[in-house]
């Protein structure tokens with residue numbers, strides 16, 4: 306037990322430690338893993354697109370720790386951190402980044418489509434807004450099957466402009482389905498600022514128009530994210546209907562790996578960086594006497610070691626044999 | 642004359658037409674301030690203003706649906722969809738409305754709309770960013786489908802597409818955007834939308850392809866020439882309406898045909914061409930028509946990408962097959 310009255314959750318492969326330290330450790334794991342990914346992208350070990358979550362780690366970290374291991378999770382293409390904290394081993398994530406058969410999607414998903422069915426992680430999703438109706442369907446199936454669990458659906462604020470958001474939100478509310486909508490509002494959808502995209506920039510107002518209860522949370526504050534998500538999840542589990550949480554956050558890096566960033570000023574980025582979730586939380590813990598610099602360095606070193614091991618695993622893992630290319634498109638022998 | 646790559650040629654064509662026709666409007670996600678994901682619309686908003694170069698919300702249904710309404714009023718919208726895999730929310734409007742306005746009103750309304758979208762694999766991008774959906778659009782009455790294979794054809798065909806009174810799906814092979822440069826006369830000259838282009842004359846076999854695959858197809862023709870096999874190479878360019886006359890005339894001379902496309906095989910546009918050959922050119926064929934296509938799978942991640950796309954070797958092998966027993 307600790308200041309927040311909770312213990313660290315099992316599943317992240319870390320030893321028992323104060324909950325606050327676990328939150329910090331998990332943010333560091335995401336950060337260090339992604340920094341390495343950026344490096345590997347430069348070395349052309351990871352190809353295609355790579356959408357980094359750097360700056361937004363408090364959202365996935367706080368939120369995932371407020372979910373049960375049995376809950377369904379749906380994410381976006383910026384989902385490396387979500388997969389990791391859902392318990393997908395970093396080895397399997399890194400191998401997937403490389404496109405190797407040992408990856409969590411067996412080399413078929415890559416950075417944008419990390420999947421882990423056993424952990425009920427229903428994937429990254431390259432289609433903006435694509436996850437929302439899917440999440441509604443997962444929740445509807447649970448109810449039809451008599452299973453009590455919720456479906457957490459992460460999406461960016463850009464998805465709010467898609468029809469899928471409105472159709473999904475309405476259905477979840479109309480049928481009172483246990484969907485926890487978690488909107489990571491980092492203020493930009495690629496190059497489009499929220500106020501250049503939405504007539505109503507208060508996203509909670511939009512959700513509320515479907516009679517979905519809402520909560521707006523500081524997405525740079527991991528404890529606030531955790532507490533907000535916990536309360537929202539509790540209500541979903543209790544009353545059954547959906548809930549909409551908006552995390553106010555910011556991505557520190559480019560949208561993907563190439564992005565001239567013509568749409569926002571350096572000053573804005575620098576301003577947000579001052580509120581970086583890792584250093585602000587560690588500073589807070591230090592000020593409260595709950596963390597020493599050595600303690601921080603220890604957590605950081607642990608994250609670095611996990612990353613190094615994951616990269617070694619991915620490097621050594623074999624490629625999918627070419628002959629397998631035609632497999633798993635449809636179910637063999639299922640036609641009659 | 643300027644040396645331009647394909648994406649620059651697209652940009653020049655848009656620029657020319659906007660400067661000469663005030664009814665041309667560009668809209669899409671990040672086309673204005675950011676100049677488009679591939680920079681195809683760079684500079685247009687500065688030059689023509691935010692009224693004519695509209696940054697839209699992230700909403701493909703609205704982008705194309707709105708563009709159809711604008712087109713019905715006589716504007717000439719050029720809508721950009723960032724990757725062809727994101728076009729499906731707009732499919733409703735393309736299928737159900739764009740291609741039918743004219744029919745529904747017996748020609749009183751038309752829909753001078755262009756939907757531009759990158760297509761095709763070869764840039765190491767996953768799935769939705771690498772697909773070739775041209776056959777889906779070609780299936781639809783009332784819609785034209787164009788895929789350029791070089792900067793100069795991109796320039797001329799895009800101008801024609803914008804000037805055309807009917808909706809045109811203009812698919813731009815991503816792999817060609819910056820692959821090579823070519824002299825392009827930025828003179829506003831359009832190319833016809835109802836003909837195929839013969840890129841290489843030959844007597845032994847007709848190779849029919851479009852888009853980025855013409856790269857491999859032309860390389861295959863070159864390799865075959867070393868062996869003394871003279872291949873004629875046809876760039877279909879406009880899939881719909883399909884200029885079968887050029888293809889049939891060529892096959893009448895060569896007696897053999899290999900169709901090459903990057904899209905998946907089943908229901909691919911190659912099947913349409915092969916069916917036309919069976920209907921109208923069977924007696925000139927000396928060997929069965931061959932298709933070289935992608936496999937019927939989701940575009941794999943980058944390392945297997947080249948296994949997915951037809952290779953020069955596979956094209957050469959298909960040609961050899963048509964020559965067996967010759």
Ligand SMILES: Cc1ncc(C[n+]2csc(CCOP(=O)(O)OP(=O)(O)O)c2C)c(N)n1
Pocket residue numbers: 383431432433434460461462463464491493494495560670699701723727
């Ligand atoms: C349907 C669809 N349209 C366009 C895109 C291209 N695209 C990828 S990410 C993105 C911006 C999404 O912004 P947001 O939802 O805010 O998420 P963020 O990237 O900020 O995390 C766009 C336009 C896409 N992937 N899917």
Ligand SMILES: [Mg+2]
Pocket residue numbers: 461462463489490491492493494495
């Ligand atoms: Mg965003």
